[in-house]
Amino acid sequence: MTIRGLTKTFGAVDALKDVSLEVKPGEFLAVLGPSGCGKTTLLRMIAGFETVSFGEIEIEGEVVSRPGYEVPPNRRRIGIVFQNYALWPHMSVAENIGYSLKVAKIAAGERKRRIEEALSVVSLSGMGDRSPGSLSGGQRQRVALARCLVAEPALVLFDEPLANLDVHLRASMEDEFAAFHKRTGTTVVYITHDQAEAMALADRIAVMDHGRIMQLAAPQTIYHEPANEMVARFISHGMVIPVTMRTSERNGTCEADILGQPITLRCSTGEAPRSGAVVCCRAEDVRPAKDNEPGFDGTIKRVVYQGGVARIDFAPAAAPDLNIHFVQPDPQPFAAGDSARLCFTGGWLIPENTQTGNSA
Amino acid sequence: MGVSAPEGQGQRMALTAMVVAVIVVFSLMPMLRLLQEIVLPGGHFSLAAVGKGLGDPVVWRATMNSLVVGLGGTALALVLGVLVAFIVGLTDIRMTQALVLCFVTPLMIAPQVTALAWLQLFGPSSALLHLFGIAPPLGTPNPLYSAGGIMALLGIQYSPLVFLVVRAGMRRLPRELVEAAKASGAGPFRVAGTIILPLMTPVIVGAAALTFVSCVGNFGIPAFLGIPANYLVLPTLIFQRLAGGGPAVLSDVAFLSVIIGVIAMAGIFLQDFYSRRRDFRITTASLPPEPYALGRWRLPLELSMIALIAVILVLPICGLLMTSLVRGYGVMLTTDTITLDNYRFILFEHAASRRAFLNSFSLSIAVAIFAVFVAVPVGYVIAWGKARWIKWLSVSVELPYALPGVVLAIASLLLFLKPLPVLGVQLYNTVWIILFAYLARFLVLSVRPTVNAYAQIDRSLEEAAEVAGARLFTRLRTIVFPLVAPAAIAGGILVFMTALSELTVSALLWSSGAETLGVVIFSFEQGGDSKYASALSAVVVAITFLMMLGVNLFARKLPSGVLPWRD
Numbered sequence: 001m002t003i004r005g006l007t008k009t010f011g012a013v014d015a016l017k018d019v020s021l022e023v024k025p026g027e028f029l030a031v032l033g034p035s036g037c038g039k040t041t042l043l044r045m046i047a048g049f050e051t052v053s054f055g056e057i058e059i060e061g062e063v064v065s066r067p068g069y070e071v072p073p074n075r076r077r078i079g080i081v082f083q084n085y086a087l088w089p090h091m092s093v094a095e096n097i098g099y100s101l102k103v104a105k106i107a108a109g110e111r112k113r114r115i116e117e118a119l120s121v122v123s124l125s126g127m128g129d130r131s132p133g134s135l136s137g138g139q140r141q142r143v144a145l146a147r148c149l150v151a152e153p154a155l156v157l158f159d160e161p162l163a164n165l166d167v168h169l170r171a172s173m174e175d176e177f178a179a180f181h182k183r184t185g186t187t188v189v190y191i192t193h194d195q196a197e198a199m200a201l202a203d204r205i206a207v208m209d210h211g212r213i214m215q216l217a218a219p220q221t222i223y224h225e226p227a228n229e230m231v232a233r234f235i236s237h238g239m240v241i242p243v244t245m246r247t248s249e250r251n252g253t254c255e256a257d258i259l260g261q262p263i264t265l266r267c268s269t270g271e272a273p274r275s276g277a278v279v280c281c282r283a284e285d286v287r288p289a290k291d292n293e294p295g296f297d298g299t300i301k302r303v304v305y306q307g308g309v310a311r312i313d314f315a316p317a318a319a320p321d322l323n324i325h326f327v328q329p330d331p332q333p334f335a336a337g338d339s340a341r342l343c344f345t346g347g348w349l350i351p352e353n354t355q356t357g358n359s360a
Numbered sequence: 361m362g363v364s365a366p367e368g369q370g371q372r373m374a375l376t377a378m379v380v381a382v383i384v385v386f387s388l389m390p391m392l393r394l395l396q397e398i399v400l401p402g403g404h405f406s407l408a409a410v411g412k413g414l415g416d417p418v419v420w421r422a423t424m425n426s427l428v429v430g431l432g433g434t435a436l437a438l439v440l441g442v443l444v445a446f447i448v449g450l451t452d453i454r455m456t457q458a459l460v461l462c463f464v465t466p467l468m469i470a471p472q473v474t475a476l477a478w479l480q481l482f483g484p485s486s487a488l489l490h491l492f493g494i495a496p497p498l499g500t501p502n503p504l505y506s507a508g509g510i511m512a513l514l515g516i517q518y519s520p521l522v523f524l525v526v527r528a529g530m531r532r533l534p535r536e537l538v539e540a541a542k543a544s545g546a547g548p549f550r551v552a553g554t555i556i557l558p559l560m561t562p563v564i565v566g567a568a569a570l571t572f573v574s575c576v577g578n579f580g581i582p583a584f585l586g587i588p589a590n591y592l593v594l595p596t597l598i599f600q601r602l603a604g605g606g607p608a609v610l611s612d613v614a615f616l617s618v619i620i621g622v623i624a625m626a627g628i629f630l631q632d633f634y635s636r637r638r639d640f641r642i643t644t645a646s647l648p649p650e651p652y653a654l655g656r657w658r659l660p661l662e663l664s665m666i667a668l669i670a671v672i673l674v675l676p677i678c679g680l681l682m683t684s685l686v687r688g689y690g691v692m693l694t695t696d697t698i699t700l701d702n703y704r705f706i707l708f709e710h711a712a713s714r715r716a717f718l719n720s721f722s723l724s725i726a727v728a729i730f731a732v733f734v735a736v737p738v739g740y741v742i743a744w745g746k747a748r749w750i751k752w753l754s755v756s757v758e759l760p761y762a763l764p765g766v767v768l769a770i771a772s773l774l775l776f777l778k779p780l781p782v783l784g785v786q787l788y789n790t791v792w793i794i795l796f797a798y799l800a801r802f803l804v805l806s807v808r809p810t811v812n813a814y815a816q817i818d819r820s821l822e823e824a825a826e827v828a829g830a831r832l833f834t835r836l837r838t839i840v841f842p843l844v845a846p847a848a849i850a851g852g853i854l855v856f857m858t859a860l861s862e863l864t865v866s867a868l869l870w871s872s873g874a875e876t877l878g879v880v881i882f883s884f885e886q887g888g889d890s891k892y893a894s895a896l897s898a899v900v901v902a903i904t905f906l907m908m909l910g911v912n913l914f915a916r917k918l919p920s921g922v923l924p925w926r927d
Contacts, residue, residue, distance in 0.1 A: 049539055049650060073542040080543045086536035090558040099554075100544030144540075151544060 001046070001155055001187065006055035008041055008211075015041045017211045019055070023155075028181050028188045030202035032195060034234065038211040039191045043157050046189065047080055048073035060154045074103075079148030079156040083163050085140045087132035093143050094119075094128030100151035118146040121183070122176070138169045142176070149184060158190040162197060174200055195235060199223070207231050223282075225268070225348050232280035232350055239281045239324060240350070245273040258344055259296040259318050267349035279347040283311075286326035288333070288342055295343035298324070300334045310334075314342060371832035379741045379753070382734055386800035387756045390771035391763075394621075397614040397774050413615040422597040423619055425586075426576050429510045429593060430623070433575040436515025438568055441522025442560075444668075446552060448523075449530040452651040453662055457926070461908070462669045464925040467520035468904050470861035472580030472881060473897040474517050474676065478504055479584060480894060481679035505589040510582050514575045516672050521574065522567040524924050529563030530556070531648050538649040548652050569631030573624040577764020579864040580878075584885060594620045595766045599867055607777055610770070617770040621763050628762065677901065684894035702895035713896060715873065716880040719791055723876065724859040727798045731806035732852035736841055738807050739848070743814030744822075754811070761804040765864035772797040772869060791874035797865045802858060806851030813847030846918045853911055854924075861900045 001023045008016040016038045023029045031039045044050045046057060048070060056066035059078070064071040080086075087096050094115050101111045119125050122142035132140055141161060148156055158177075162170045178201055181188055192198050198205050199219045206216045207230075214234075215227040226232035229240050246262075247255040249271040253264050258279060265279055289295030298316035301323075310332050314324040324342065334340060398409055413419050444463055448456050466474060480486060483502040489495035496503075503509065533556065541555045579595040586596055598613045605612075654661060685698050706713045742754045760768050776787040776796070787793040825839045863878030870879045877900055884893035908925055915926050 047539070047543060049542075072547075073539065074545045074547055076543075077545075078543055080540060082536040082540060084534065084536055086534065086540040088537055088540070088555060088559070090561075099541065099546070103545045103550060147540070148543070153543075 001060075001189070002058040003046075004056050004058075006042070006045065006057065007053050008038075008045060008050065009053045014211050016045070019208075019211075019213055021206055021213060021216055023187055023189060025187055026185045028190065028201060028203045030190045030192060030198035030205045031208060032192055032198040032205050033208035035193060037208040039193075039208050040159065041211075042208070043159055043189065043191050046155070047078055047157055048076050077151075077154040079151060079153035081141070081144045081148055081156065081158045081161045083160045085132075085144045085164075087140055087143055087147075089132055091132075092128065093124070093130050093132060093135070096132060096143060097128075097147045097150050099147070104151070114150055118150040121149065121180070122146045137165050138173060141165065141173060145176075145180060149180070149186065153186070155187050155189065158188065158192075160192055161190075162192070162194070170197075177201055207234065209234070225266070226280050227351060229278065229280075229350060232348075236282060237325070239283075239286075239322075240278050241281060241322060241324075241347075242319075243277050243279045243347075243349070245271075245277050245349075248272040254349065256349070258347070259316050259322075261294045261296050261343055263344055263347065265347050265349045268351050271349060271351075274352060277352070278350050280350050281344055281347040283326045285344055285346045286324060286342055287345060288328075288340060293343055295341045297339065297341050300336055300338045300340055302336055303332065303334055305332070314340065316342075375737055375832060375836075376741060379738050382738065382803075383753060383756050386796075386803060387759050390768060390775055390800060391759060393774050394614060394618065394767065394771040397611055398618055401611055409611050409615045412612060413619070418592070418597065419616065419619075422592045422594050422616075423623075425507070425591060426593040426595075426620070426623065429507055429514060429582065430572050430576040432507070432511030433514025433518065433578075434568055434572045436511060437517075437519040437522050437571045437575075438564065440515060440519035441567065441571075442526055442564060444519070444665075445523045445526035445530060446556070447661065447665065449527055450548075450552065450556070450649065450652055451654050451658075451661070453654065453658065453665065455662070459665055459669070461912075461925050462673055463523060464520040465673055465905065465908070466517055467524075468857060468908060468925065469901055470580060470863060470878060471513075471517055471578055472584055472863045472878060472885075473680075473861060473900060475504075475513055475581045475584035476881065476885060476890070476893055476897050477676035477680040478509075478513055479679075480683040480890065481676050486679060486683075501589070504585050505591075506585070507591055509585045510591070510593075513581045513585065514578060517578070517581065518571045518574050519672075520924075521571055522564075525567035525570065526560060526563055529560055533559060533648060535647050535649040566631050569627045572627045573762065573764070576620060576623050576627075577766060577864070579766060579867060580882075583863075583867070583882065587886075595764065595864065598766055598770070602868055607773075610773060610777065614770050614774060617764075617767045621767045624763055624767075680894050680898050680901070683890055684898045686891060688891065702891045703899070706892050706896045706899070710892070712875050712883075713880050713892075716875045716877045719794075719875060720860050720862075720877040723791065723795055723798055724856045726795060727802055727859050728806075728852040728856040730799055731803055731855045732848045734803060735806040735810040735848045735851055736844055737836065738803075739810035739814050739844065740836065740840060742807070743811045744819060757804050757807055760800045761802070765801060765862075766868065768797055768801050769865045769868040772800070772865075789871040789874070794866050794869050794874060794876065797869060798859050798862070801865060802855045805855045805858060806848055809847040809851040809854075810844050813844045817843050846914075850911065850918050850923060853907065857904055857907055860903065 003019060003021050006016055006019040007014065019038075019042065021029075031042060033039045041050060045052055045065065048064065051070055052065045052067055054067060057064050059076060062071075063069070064076050088099070091099070097118050098111050098115045101114060106114070115128060116125070119128055122145050124139065124142055124146065127135070127139070132143060135143065144161075161177075162173055165173060174197060177190075181201075190198070190201060202219060204216060204218055205222050207214045207222060209230050215222060215231045217225075217227075222231065223235055226235060226238065232238040232240050241258060243256040243258045243265070245254060245256045249267050249269060252266060252269070254267050254271055256263055256265050256277070256279070296316050296318060298314055298318075298320075300312060301315050302313040304311045304313075309327045309329050312326055312328050312334055314326070316322055316324060326342070328334065399405060399407065401409060447453060448459065453459070479502055482489070482504050484496045484500050486495050504513070537555060537559065538551055541551045546554065577595065579599065582591070582593045582596050583599065586592060587600075592600070594616055598616050601609050601613050601616075684702050685700070687697055687699055687701070708714070738757065742750055742757070745753075772793055773788070776793050778788075779786045787796065821843065822835055822839055825835045830838065861878050861881075862876065863882060866876040866879050867882060870876060877896065881893045881896050881900075884890070884896065911923060912926065915923055
């Protein structure tokens with residue numbers, strides 16, 4: 001599937017602005033973003049439930065949406081797994097799964113075989129005669145999965161499918177989705193606001209904010225090399241801290257001063273000293289400084305014990321408004337109000353002035 | 361705390377006592393009195409009235425007729441109502457607001473006015489047919505004077521009822537269920553047939569039961585179309601017997617009214633049973649489905665909707681207006697013969713007609729005001745009460761309206777035939793007995809939207825006032841009433857409009873000097889004065905329509921779902 005310059009306006013509001021992306025056959029793409037970022041609108045436009053204002057959508061080489069031309073959803077060969085499952089309450093499990101086959105006028109025998117097959121793929125064999133209402137949340141989600149894979153769609157869309165499940169079920173359904181994807185090799189676009197889900201499942205993640213794609217890259221790249229401040233802050237509560245650059249890039253690193261501490265930072269090719277540079281540091285890039293080690297002083301603001309480790313919030317004396325946080329394993333040496341000296345062990349220099357980035 | 365708790369308790373008990381008193385007086389008492397007349401006449405157990413009724417072939421025929429026209433009318437109303445609800449709810453047809461307003465209007469017009477209007481349209485004296493020179497010759501019977509005519513008009517009268525119920529149900533249909541079917545490759549007709557229709561089945565069955573009860577209990581249409589053809593249904597049989605025999609036959613007609621009540625209850629229970637068996641309740645909150653784009657079919661469909669409105673609303677109203685403007689039976693309507701004499705006659709000359717205006721307006725205003733002020737506490741107890749018996753309470757409020765009006769009229773007659781004990785006041789043969797019956801019958805029309813409004817209000821608004829120290833009555837006055845007042849007042853307006861041209865109850869309860877508009881229209885038509893009946897009906901329709909439009913101006917301030925004619 002390819003999306004080119006997709007824009008959607010609702011009245012005066014731009015829900016999507018110039019979104020372009022390409023999903024390779026068999027790829028698992030997660031679209032990740034805070035609520036209201038436009039990810040659901042994107043999914044509904046791919047499915048054909050919303051018209052496009054500008055740009056176009058292409059599925060399997062055929063343009064399905066462009067302004068003034070829309071292939072209706074029922075002729076797009078897509079499958080959708082909805083957040084609320086959307087199982088038809090007046091049909092049995094087997095009827096739910098077989099609906100698209102019936103629509104496609106598949107003969108009854110063949111239909112039965114494929115329903116059985118789909119049921120066994122989601123480990124629900126023998127449950128075909130049950131009504132959706134008698135199933136647990138996880139089972140319903142699996143029926144929804146079977147319903148969409150039985151039609152062998154070109155593209156499967158997941159609309160926050162785990163948001164309604166409890167934590168334990170979520171983990172096991174994640175495994176199930178991953179196994180489903182591996183087994184069937186279907187192309188998947190997976191909408192979520194949960195980073196852990198996206199990281200665990202996706203080949204690539206598209207981070208969205210305010211209707212734009214902020215970064216489209218593999219999970220590791222998103223985490224370690226955020227393309228801009230938004231991605232840096234959004235993923236795992238990254239810290240964004242001003243730095244003074246001292247050298248240009250060489251072999252993917254450069255030298256800089258961060259809160260007075262000299263440090264070697266990872267950076268992209270061609271970086272040269274500039275004003276206003278910022279760095280993205282993760283919690284694991286911070287630790288208490290040893291004696292005589294370069295670092296920076298400040299005050300412990302808060303110690304939140306999380307079992308085995310504590311998350312510690314720290315205000316550096318040089319810039320008290322910055323919140324530095326890190327994870328301290330037991331035993332806990334700090335209490336709120338203590339003075340301490342910390343140091344950074346690394347960081348990623350955020351590239352200059354880019355609003356969107358494709359570093360795949 | 362120690363001091364205020366008993367006081368708060370006292371106010372709560374006073375409120376509950378008041379609500380219970382209203383329900384006992386207006387709902388339970390009439391029904392119990394009716395039952396007593398059937399099995400315990402004069403205080404002794406006897407089934408004589410039942411035996412006499414069961415042995416009467418006329419009663420059997422009327423019962424059969426009631427079932428036949430009830431089922432026929434329901435079937436027609438279902439087809440029409442569901443079709444329009446699907447078109448309005450699922451397609452991108454334009455002008456839905458105006459369409460809904462026009463389609464729902466027949467429901468707001470009294471049945472006898474609908475009947476009269478259609479009679480004017482089709483009869484040998486039809487001014488409209490004369491205009492085109494295709495009127496049947498004078499002396500031939502009107503084709504609507506038949507079972508088929510009654511069914512057709514019942515269907516048209518109550519198809520808006522089906523429409524409103526199904527439309528409301530479709531708004532609760534989560535769009536994901538439709539979208540999942542689209543993604544499975546289903547086209548529009550298959551989605552409608554295999555997903556939406558089955559999901560709407562309980563709603564449609566509910567609408568069918570409601571419509572069936574309304575059809576069986578309808579008096580106006582079979583009175584205007586059936587009596588001339590001697591095709592009697594139970595309500596018209598009761599009317600004829602009571603008109604001929606007076607209070608002496610009250611015990612016999614009480615049994616007839618119980619038959620109607622039983623048929624109506626059977627419909628309600630059937631629906632309840634069916635909806636329990638197939639519970640398709642959809643719990644998730646979601647948006648309704650996106651409308652289907654009709655493309656080049658949009659204009660033809662819109663035109664056929666306009667044609668439908670023309671047939672079921674505009675043409676009969678035209679027939680009514682034209683008859684009201686001619687000098688006499690069978691006279692052609694030309695620029696020479698057009699006259700406003702009929703209007704002058706009914707507005708200024710005819711004494712009973714002038715009295716009827718006064719009576720109907722006073723009754724309707726009194727009932728509407730009462731309904732608004734009772735609906736607030738009753739709604740409070742029903743919507744926010746916690747006790748188990750509350751459910752029964754809401755059922756008993758619905759009872760006098762759910763059961764056909766004839767049943768309530770007979771019950772009121774039985775209650776007030778003798779002067780009130782202790783007080784010695786005579787209500788029978790006065791306008792007060794009509795007032796009592798109206799209060800009992802129409803109360804629920806304002807309670808329903810008020811309960812609906814309570815459900816949309818966050819209870820914590822009242823709890824905040826409670827924490828601030830306000831006692832129950834203070835809270836009701838300063839917090840609750842302002843919040844639910846719009847819905848209660850809209851309900852009161854519905855009560856007013858319904859009571860203004862009401863016929864079923866007043867046809868059995870009226871007396872000389874206590875005529876209502878409905879009764880006067882009916883008397884004119886029975887006496888062969890269609891032109892006066894039409895003129896009076898035209899005035900009533902005009903008032904109704906103006907009120908609908910007037911209330912529409914304030915619709916934005918009302919909670920959703922209060923005004924039936926607003927989409």
